[in-house]
Amino acid sequence: MTLLRQFITLAALSYFCIPASLQASASVTYCAQSNWMPFEGIRNDKHLGLIADYMARISQLTSLRFDVVAVDSWQQSLEFVESGQCSMAAIMRNAAVNRREITASRPFYEIPHVLVTRSETPLLSGYSAIGDRPTGVVEGFYNSQYLARYYPDIILVSVPSEVEGLDSLARGEVDVMVVSLPGANSYLKKNNDGALTIAGIAEPSDKLQFIFSSDPDRPLVNAINGAIATIPESKKVALLKKWNKGVLYETRTFWPYFYIGILLVLISSGLYLRHRRISRIDNVLVKKRREIDALQSVLLDKNRTIEFLSNHDAETGLYNRNHMIQKAEEEVARYRRFRTSASLVVIDLLSVNTQDGKPLSETGAGFARAMGRTCMTTVREVDVIARWSNDQIVLLCPQTDQADAHLLTNRLIERLEQMAGGLGYSVTLAAGIARLRDNWSFNDWYEQACSILHQARRNGGGVALLQHY
Structure with a gap:
């Protein structure tokens, strides 16, 4: 019954809200950020990522065809949509978009944010635990305004994108980076060698949504909103599982386990040191044994030579x-x-x-x-x-x-x-x-x-x- 109700709703939206020009496989220009994985990216002129798969589902439901235009950042996609070079784009809902020429769709994914630090940094229970550590935030995102308003003592460092901010964190230019959870998981799986880790949750969470150039009739907006309302939750969860294969982080806070771990480390260290010492002694013995074998071989050759000389005549080579x-x-x-x-x-x-x-x-x-x-x-x-x-x-x-x-x-x-x-x-x-x-x-x-x-x-x-x- 649920699937039937969704189908009837989409059919009604398609009939009443989408004009004939859109219903006949209309082409929509879409601005895609080229390096915003796992949300979206451009690889070999192909649109990839969570948003790309979600738009493919929308295209199946609405018969819309999306022509992708690559942009470098969400600010550039915003400018392209405002100028009419693109009909739509995808950004975070809490991004600083205060323009009357821009229309937004309903959110289609809720994205939590996390605090990423270097591995030696202790766990952070929230923004209040950051202290005087320089913190990176994506320029123009709502996190920068939120922190400036409610946590004015935190030192903020603006970065162009999440990837560049994580690179800055790895280089030691900032101590904390506020980044979306899927973005953090994607970066840690590809680039992290154990130097970075997720240290806490960053509030508030954000949501993904599409933005459009201003249109009084709103046919494209209504079509996209109708498709978003029709896509079942199971499809969204499947896409999120595909593009958010997170890195496993476990923190044991139970003291017995901690003491057992320390004991095991001490035992392992003792065994390791003993093994190293035995290996060192074995290596010395092997070296000495090889030297002895070499000397014995030389001695055997000398003995054979002496035996030959003692038994043979030096001039003729016959026995003596x-x-x-x-x-x-x-x-x-x-x-x-x-x-x-x-x-x-x-x-x-x-x-x-x-x-x-x-x-x-x-x-x-x-x-x-x-x-x-x-x-x-x-x-x-x-x-x-x-x-x-x-x-x-x-x-x-x-x-x-x-x-x-x-x-x-x-x-x-x-x-x-x-x-x-x-x-x-x-x-x-x-x-x-x-x-x-x-x-x-x-x-x-x-x-x-x-x-x-x-x-x-x-x-x-x-x-x-x-x-x-």
Whole structure:
């Protein structure tokens, strides 16, 4: 029944109050403030905001079409309406509009005002709590006249708009700003980083209304008023919810909650400080552990280098005498336990003759390195080859009988002769091979191999075996 009554009322208003020129989708020029959100604004040449959605509803009810003209402030929209450049505009009801050329519609929204301050300012119970704080008010709005009349001790600072006034408050140019609640919520959601807050209510509340240029017949005014009377309260509430999504402010005044909060803060602070101290100690320990790991890595590299140098000959890169003795004694112990074959080869460099007439002393280091590389690439992985002296090489062949050791020795001597020929030398090599026997120590084994080597020397080179004797 309510909807039917509203429809009948609007139909009657449209028939009796709106002339034919307005009923046929008449065009009405409307002055819209370009930066008055959430009430209205211009973005990409489009009219947005609470008033824009409300006017869209009016356009559906009255078939009026609104052509929007952007203005910078409500004072400019007032001048445009007065001069006839716009047919209507929207302003606050309590704005200082005392001109006979202007006609106003009935209010369509009640807008409360609030006091916005910086977050460190305590709550303000009203204008009387402002004290000597500079207070910003929009120039020409009723709040400035109201405060000047009833609170003359308050220091007033006029600002062009609510947004500019809130910017001044954020910069510290004023301490309090009187602003509409939707305007405060919109600004705080977009620009506030916690520095500003709503600190109190500002009386009196205001209302939105449309203003028109003076018209004796009042057809446009009657049409707008009729549409305002017809729009249900539920539609207004829905629009207000859409454009006034406020920021949540809660103030707990109960002392138990306050003390509990203080206790929790102290506990949290203690835990936080303890956590920070533990984190600091952990960081120091991690840093020290990394330093220790780095030093251990360096030490490991140094140990490997020392181990290599202690086991290898610096000139040829072959194992040295100490390493050979250790490995040979291990092989003797293995033979005594498992009776596995093993052969020891002693190779002697009888002579080195240069083909270009250079003495060996000038090229001996290069020849020694080449000899070491040839030995390491010729012997097997299980074999141990060492430089026993300047002219002697010892080859240990684990799990190898004399026949296999003889083949390996011949191949090694052949490779050494080829290497020497490639470097411009001719060499004469002699080798003695001895298989490990029962009750032999390494010294016995080595002496037997050397005695076989003497036979090869007497023969002018080549390879001699133990069974020849």
